[in-house]
Amino acid sequence: MADYIALIHKDADSDFGVSVPDFPGCVTAGTTLDEARAMAAEALALHIEGMVEDGEAVPEPSSLTDIMRDRENRDAVAVLVPGPTRAAKAIRVNITLPEDALRLMDSYAEQHGLTRSGLILAATKRMMEAA
Template identity: 60%
Template sequence: MNDYIAIIHQDGESDFGVSFPDFPGCVTAGRTLDEARTMAEEALALHVDGLLEEKVTLPAPSSLETVMTDRNYRDGVAILVASPRRAPRAVRVNVTIAADELAEIDAYAARHGLTRSGFLAAAARRKLDEPA
């Protein structure tokens, strides 16, 4: 997941506008700074979803130094907005597990309202997150 720079700006007594230098055309606004930040997250999520559906490769995030060389952004406040995390595509795999261990896995999963796949994925994630 990447963080992209958003620029929050305000002209006079207007709402707070938000634009994304890496995504021309992705803009939003909010009446307050907090609302502008929330709207920025939603706008980026929708924009990125649309690009990914169209099979467009997302740009690498620009550095703050690069963004600030553009005079249009110098009067704004730069914030980082995390790009949305898309649900990964599920892939079928074939594994070999001893029958008694598989029975234990299935029983545990059933008691906890999980599928076999859900249990195995959660167990693998927990193990992968452990320090090496």
Template identity: 60%
Template sequence: MTNYIGLIRKDPESDFGVDFPDFPGCVSAGSTLDEARAMAKEALEGHIACMREDGEAIPAPSSLEDVMADPENRDAVAFLVEAPDVDRLVRVNVTLEESLLKAISDRAPNRSRFLSMAAREKLARDSMPA
């Protein structure tokens, strides 16, 4: 399991906000600390899932020292958020018939995701007892 640093921030008139230095734009909030932590885990899982769908690389977790060295983070409270298993993406070249590639492209704008899903389905079917 991989853990990423979440930063909790609280202004006097706001909920507890959470952001992730390793994932700009991934933010969450909660009215209590417990709710903020739970919502942060959900937000991180969703953000990583979207990155995977888009074929984006998932960053390695930053160190606490690096995160807290940023003056913007000095007033935040750091905590660890468990992320889903992050399997590194690897670029490969494949050879397909032109008509098959066109059919895939017409059906799915993200060909890598389509091929990954098709491979997983085939492997799952092949591993079932007859």
């Protein structure tokens, strides 16, 4: 799979936000630049996986020139994010969580541009890496 351009945005009082212009709605964030780049690759892989499952065509990467034509993109730093080598199959799982914990998780995920599944996956990966 090809590399795609991701845009990293940073406000003084926020984490590093990342968007992938070729995939509207594909956004994520990280507390550090390295984490933001890693989360971008993960978000892109999950987004493409969903498109494939839904039978949607995966777009070819846009050029940097095309992406920077949009004035809103000019305040960001462009980085290349590798597309997944193969789309991993997503498997639906059923978990049980306390309602208040679920509300907190959903709020946190929304504030950081993640889905509930993306948050659970990111947290799990961090815990495993730290072990």
